[in-house]
Amino acid sequence: MRVLQTLSCAALGLMLIVGGIGAARADRPKTGGSYSETASSRTGTGGGTTVAADPKLTTPPQCVTPTQDAAGEGRRAFMRMNCYSCHGMGGHGGAMGPSLVGEADETAEAVTQGEGEGMPSFKNNLCPNDLANLTAYLRLLGTGSEPTFVNWWEAHPSR
Known part of the structure; x- marks a missing residue:
């Protein structure tokens, strides 16, 4: 146990010596300069420009073909929509x-x-069957028969 602690401390010390804490990064000006100047040098603008959002983040998710398992699909939607x-x-x-x-x-x-002010609308993030599937999933909550895990990132993980 003592050997493990000593090795861990030695490894941490080596990382601090080699990497340093707050060491200057290669992409940051080493002398003077500001964040805006650094950003301008990369974008070629004078600052104040917002990079366009990735369209994949602003469009609804790709909807999958409905399955017979509405509650499982509801759980998947519950996870997908956070x-x-x-x-x-x-x-x-x-x-x-x-x-x-x-x-x-x-x-x-x-x-x-x-x-109200607490929950935002998710209507732009819904697939056609999401509401019915969410309702099916929520009806099972607290009954002990609700699905507990689905690979929400896969269209049909069990097939």
Whole structure:
């Protein structure tokens, strides 16, 4: 155990010596200059120009062919649209959003219209079956039969 601690400390020390803390990066001016000047040298502008957003980030996701498993597709939509970041991984409430257990019937309006100042509208991010699938998934929350994991980034992970 003591040997492992010594090796860990030695490795950390070596990283600090070789890399340095806050060492000058190759892409930063070494003497003087500002962030704007550095950005201008890369873009060829005088600053104040915003790079265009990646179109893949502003368009709805590619919708997949519906399957027989509406609840599984609903869980996939729940993950894809980042619902879990506010409502928790299982929809039982999170840091910002309330529990969705027993709230399946109120989902469609909240998702498409938003809720006051707390929840934004997701209508531009929805695939045609997302609302029905989300409702099917939310109906199962708290019953013990809800899907707990799906590879939301794959169209049909089990096939």
